[in-house]
Amino acid sequence: MTLQTGKESFVLRDAAPGDVATIASLVKELATYEKLDHEARATAEDFRVALFGPTPRASAILADVGGYSVGFALYFFNFSTFVGRHGLYVEDVFVQAAYRGRGIGRAFFQALAARAIAEGCGRMEWAVLDWNRPAVEFYRALGAVAMNDWTVQRLAGAALLALAGAVAE
Numbered sequence: 001m002t003l004q005t006g007k008e009s010f011v012l013r014d015a016a017p018g019d020v021a022t023i024a025s026l027v028k029e030l031a032t033y034e035k036l037d038h039e040a041r042a043t044a045e046d047f048r049v050a051l052f053g054p055t056p057r058a059s060a061i062l063a064d065v066g067g068y069s070v071g072f073a074l075y076f077f078n079f080s081t082f083v084g085r086h087g088l089y090v091e092d093v094f095v096q097a098a099y100r101g102r103g104i105g106r107a108f109f110q111a112l113a114a115r116a117i118a119e120g121c122g123r124m125e126w127a128v129l130d131w132n133r134p135a136v137e138f139y140r141a142l143g144a145v146a147m148n149d150w151t152v153q154r155l156a157g158a159a160l161l162a163l164a165g166a167v168a169e
Contacts (some may be wrong), residue, residue, distance in 0.1 A: 010104055012111055013074060015060035015072070017052045021046040022069045023060055030094040034129060061111060063104045065097065071095035073108040075115075083122035088112060090126035108140055127152060 015023060024044040031040030050058050063071040073093045079086045090112055095104045116124045128135050136146075155163060 006100065009026065010070070010099075010102070010107070011064045012061055012107055013064065015051060015062050017048060019060070019062060019069065020047040020051070022062070023047045023051075023074075026069065026072045026094055026096075027092070029096065030092060033094070033097075034132075041164055050080045058091065061108060063099075065099060070099040071104050071108070073112060075112060075118070077121070078125075080122055085120060085122035087123045087125060088116040088119065090124065093126075105138060106142070 013046065021044040024042060024047055027042055027047075028037075028055045030039055031037050047060075050056065051060055058074055058076040060075075061073045062069045071094055074091045076089055078089045090109075093105060093108050095108075113124060128139060130136075
């Protein structure tokens with residue numbers, strides 16, 4: 001889908017196997033922006049397997065300006081027992097700083113909402129860091145509602161291994 005904003009147009013397109021190095025690089029930029037560099041360990045090979053392997057677990061969309069990828073959206077489908085239908089979970093949306101404010105972020109969310117509807121999803125959800133005020137305000141402008149009564153819980157690394165009964169090395 002080609003979109004025009006001001007002087008420059010951009011293209012949203014589904015990621016292809018040849019894009020995994022670009023996705024890995026954009027994820028590193030996102031991690032730097034979110035001050036989470038220490039957590040960003042995913043490699044191009046990880047994205048190849050997750051997005052294009054025998055059992056893909058996620059999907060990605062890229063935003064291209066002049067043939068160069070300047071942003072990405074990565075999503076997957078989950079399930080709601082309360083709604084009784086699957087939903088679309090937006091894991092990450094990132095647009096390089098020089099390309100923000102041009103409608104690319106909005107276009108990503110519009111494309112994802114359209115996919116959610118086309119797939120029969122009951123809802124679309126994502127998380128945002130509470131300190132990221134520009135993102136929170138952007139999401140409010142889209143019509144998103146904060147779920148302030150809920151907190152995200154996570155098991156990873158040694159805690160995940162311990163609960164599963166594995167012995168950490």
